[in-house]
Amino acid sequence: MTHSAPLPTPPRRTRRIVLIGLAVLGLAGALYVVRGPLMxxxxxxxxxxxxxxxxxxxxxVLMTLVALPLSLLMAGALALRRRAAGVAPAWRLSLAEVGMVHGTVPFLWLTMMPGAAPGIAPARVSLVPLRDLVTMGTLGIVGNLLVFASLGFFAPMRFAASASLPRVLALGAGCSILVETAQYVFQLDRVSSVDDVLVNTTGAALAALASRHWWRTRGDAPSDRPRPAMASAA
Incomplete structure (x- = not known):
């Protein structure tokens, strides 16, 4: 009796290509949906x-999408420079650095955008948890989840010191508190809400869990430095 051979496991490169293809299709679908407002x-x-x-x-949002190819070129240039210097893993470090900036700065710009009467309307603070959450709406909740999602996703990939869920939570909460404090200090006619901090922190934590497979470990720390040349045998 002959036994059929087990199916070979798809190579890692094939899985990576499939994931990239799905990501491209998802991005294309999202752009098709929002093409009207962006144009x-x-x-x-x-x-x-x-x-x-x-x-x-x-x-x-439109300028963020337009700048995406430039960010990818920047990540590629950094990766090639690291590979030439013998730094590993070059692509992971470079994509993480560029991804943190490209995915966070636009959301910070939006959160610091003033309201209708900046400098005139009194600064407002909401410190009661979950009170503002019911008035955010789906778009508001999703937007707040994405503010520090890139930071939570890429920071543990780049820095071993942040590669734990409690530290990502602390990082997201600290950054969100700074933003809410800035909104209050500069009187941007926006509400500094504890619910924004909670949702921002949750978004960073969820994104960190999504990238957990690529988190950097303490053992990876020396790989930032160029590998020393092997000494010739005596």
Whole structure:
């Protein structure tokens, strides 16, 4: 009686290609859904106008997407430089560094965007947990989850010191508290809410769990430095 041979496990490279393909399809689908609002801001953004582009949600999202190829080129350049210097893993470190910046700065820009009466309306604080959560709506909750999602996803991949869930929670909470404090100090006509901190921190933690397979360990720490040349045998 002959036994059929077990199916070979797909190589890691094949799985990576499939995941990248699914990510590209997902991004393309999302762009197709939001193409209308984004194109409304395109003329002003392409002309470099502040009003109607950099002070609007659609404009900031559009410029973030336009800058994506530049960020990928930057990550590639950093990775090639690291590989030439013998630093490993070059791609993981480079993508993590660029991803943290590209995925966090636009959301910080949006959260620090002033309201209708900056400097005139009194600073407002909401310290009762879950009171503002019911008024955020689905879009508001999703947006707050994404504010520090890139930081939570990439920071443990780049820094071994942050590669634990409690530390990611502390990092997300600390950054969110700084943002809410800045909104209050600069009187941006926005509400500094404890619910924003809770949702921002949750988003960072969920993103960190999603990247847990690639977290950096203490044993990886020396790999940031160029590998010393092997001494020739005597």
């Amino acid at each position: 409304m801001s395109a003329p002003r953004c392409m002309a470099g106008r502040w009003h109607g582009c950099f002070d609007t949600f659609n404009g900031v």
